[in-house]
Amino acid sequence: MNVMNASPRRKELTRLAAQLFVQEGFDxxxxxxxxxxxxxxxxxxFHHFKDKQEILAAVIEEGTQNALMIARKALDECAAEPEVRLRAMVRAHLxxxxxxxxxxxxxxxxxxxxxxxASAHLSHLRDAYEALWVDVIDDALEAxxxxxxxxxxxRFVLGALNWTVRWYDPNGPRSPDDLADELVAMIMPTSA
Amino acid sequence: MNVMNASPRRKELTRLAAQLFVQEGFDxxxxxxxxxxxxxxxxxxFHHFKDKQEILAAVIEEGTQNALMIARKALDECAAEPEVRLRAMVRAHLxxxxxxxxxxxxxxxxxxxxxxxASAHLSHLRDAYEALWVDVIDDALEAxxxxxxxxxxxRFVLGALNWTVRWYDPNGPRSPDDLADELVAMIMPTSA
DNA sequence: CATTTACACTAGCGCTTGCTTGGTTACTCT
DNA sequence: AGAGTAACCAAGCAAGCGCTAGTGTAAATG
Incomplete structure (x- = not known):
């Protein structure tokens, strides 16, 4: 059995599993x-994964790693002004x-x-991601x-963002960036 | 079998089922x-419920009916100013x-x-509830x-509100009304 | 008093579940 | 050519699943 390796085959299987888990739910x-x-x-x-649990963990790890990477890159690449960083973070998240x-x-x-x-292991990843948010929000508050x-x-901002997966239609007229701008405008009084 | 009645016994069973569904998930x-x-x-x-599905439907129906009733009552009892109504709706939701x-x-x-x-039947209830929101939001925009x-x-407001069930601690220092006020302040530029 | 109704029980059927076992194929590396 | 290995398959086990059938019993109803 392929313990913990990241073979391309396993990556592809993980992607397919994610799709099914969304369609039907894990259970x-x-x-x-x-x-x-x-x-x-x-x-x-079971040649690729130890058990069903490990497939779930692989899916979640993959997604969280990506989120972390994209958010870090977005923050690295943008200016230091709190407003720019806030907008960048919202965009990256979406x-x-x-x-x-x-x-x-x-x-x-x-x-x-x-x-x-698995939960304990992945919690660290998620915490690292949320730490980025705390920073950005703190700067925006201070400014x-x-x-x-x-x-x-x-919490409110993350809730509003996370909930988008329940209604957002990628074939609709709005781009993710449109959503990001609208949300930032909604919470920033100076945008009037 | 007790078809569709609302005996007190059945109500209590529905309450217990809701608790277990939250703890473990329906499946x-x-x-x-x-x-x-x-x-x-x-x-x-199976003397009280036709099948497992019906228990789920009972739980959801119960909750949605309550939400609709509380929201209607809150809107009926408050003044006509858009701001008052918006705050009342947020409070009622939380x-x-x-x-x-x-x-x-x-x-x-x-x-x-x-x-x-069951989904078709309950969708009507949920739509009635969401219609209240649309009204309140429209008035707030117009004003x-x-x-x-x-x-x-x-969508953003409802997302932020619904997500509270994932982090809110009823034993913490904040009351639901605190949350409501904070959210309203966050989205209303005039509060500065 | 006889009958119905509400509610609970025991026992288990038919099926699906996650996972194991033991073996086969195809490919790479020496 | 031979060894090693990654990827797969057929078959099936033990456990758990939703649900049914048939029965018992105490309270309400005629």
Missing amino acids: RTTVRMLAQEMGIKSGSL ETLLTDRNAHVVALFEWRRLDPA GLIHGDRFLVS | RTTVRMLAQEMGIKSGSL ETLLTDRNAHVVALFEWRRLDPA GLIHGDRFLVS
Whole structure:
């Protein structure tokens, strides 16, 4: 069995699994469904993954790693003004969320299905990502761009953003960047 | 079997089911677990509910009915100023969400598990509730309290509110009304 | 008093689940 | 050519699943 390696085959399988997990939910997705989607038999699945849990962990890890990378890159590449950074962070969040959508929907809504070990490991990744947000929000508050309780503001903003996966239509007229601008405008009094 | 009645026993069972559905998720909650929580054997469960699906539908219906009632009452009882109504609606939403929490978490995160018939029936209830929101948001926009795309604004606000069930701690220092005020302040430029 | 109704029980059927076992194929590297 | 390995398959096990059938019993109803 392929322990913890990142073979291209395994990556592709992870992508397919993410799609099925979104479509059906983790619990309703059987190993037989996963195998069929991958074009193999259910027994062969366990050559690539130790068990079903590990597939879930792989999907979530993949998505969270990506989010972290994109957000860091976006922040590195932009100016130091709090407003620019805030907008960049919102854009980066939506970009990841809506392009790598399957993995993120799984991360958001199936996190509880992780066993404690995997959850502990992945929590660090998620914390690292949220730390970026805390920084950006704090700077924006200090600069007077937005106001309010830092904890509540960041929760509200992340909630509004994460919820987009429930209604956003990528074939509709609005781009992810449109959403980002609209949200920033909504919470920034100076935009009037 | 007790078809569609609303006996007090059934109401209590629905409440217990909601709790278990939140704890374990609908799919992982077995009829045997439900029965044990209710103090009966699994076979007896089907005297009260036609099948497992009907329990889910009962939980969601119960929660949505409550939300609709509370919101209507709140709007009826408050003044006509758009700002007052917006604040009242946000408060009502959070109040329902966080007191009748189990039912709403199920409604928000297990809706997809409903079979088409139940989903169609309950969609009307949810649409009635969302219509209240559309009204309030439209009035607030027209009065210049907030600005932006009416569709996006309402989605963002509802997203921020609904996401609270993922982090809000009822034993913490903040009351639901605190959250409501903070959110309204966040999106209303005039509050500075 | 006889009958119905509400609610619970026992027992288990038929099926699906995640996962294992033991073996085969195809390809690479020496 | 021979060894090693990654990828797969057929077959099936043990456990758990939703749900049904048939029965018992105490309270309400005629």
